[in-house]
Amino acid sequence: MTITVQKLQRSFAYNGIALPDPGCELSPEQVRDVYSATYPEITTASIEGPEQKGDRLIYTFRRAVGTKGSLSANAPRTSRIVVRRRDDGLSYVEPQSAVMTPVERLTIALGRWVRWLDRRWPVVLRKE
Numbered sequence: 001m002t003i004t005v006q007k008l009q010r011s012f013a014y015n016g017i018a019l020p021d022p023g024c025e026l027s028p029e030q031v032r033d034v035y036s037a038t039y040p041e042i043t044t045a046s047i048e049g050p051e052q053k054g055d056r057l058i059y060t061f062r063r064a065v066g067t068k069g070s071l072s073a074n075a076p077r078t079s080r081i082v083v084r085r086r087d088d089g090l091s092y093v094e095p096q097s098a099v100m101t102p103v104e105r106l107t108i109a110l111g112r113w114v115r116w117l118d119r120r121w122p123v124v125l126r127k128e
Contacts, residue, residue: 008052009056010050011057011058012028012035014060014063022034022035028047028059031059032045032047032061042061044063045061045062046061046062047061047062048061081094081095082095
């Protein structure tokens with residue numbers, strides 16, 4: 001019985017895309033830096049693996065979940081910021097609770113509806 005030594009090829013995957021190994025002397029972190037020029041969102045990705053599949057070692061880049069500063073439309077908001085103007089003309093920022101009264105919701109909805117109407121059927125005033 002003879003033992004054969006076989007070197008496994010490295011491969012990298014990101015977002016379902018197979019990425020070839022740019023150099024076996026590079027660490028997985030350095031490979032991530034190489035591919036960050038093509039895929040900028042990969043710079044903050046975590047590296048998982050290696051996972052052996054056949055004669056390959058596959059490292060997977062997993063990007064961070066979500067996006068920075070983004071809220072989904074259905075996400076409950078706990079606070080909001082309102083910009084107010086004082087009598088002396090200076091503006092200031094005032095944090096408030098995001099719980100809206102029914103009147104505030106109705107006012108916002110009516111404002112959106114009026115803007116939609118204005119875009120759909122602009123009012124034309126004529127001088128006679």
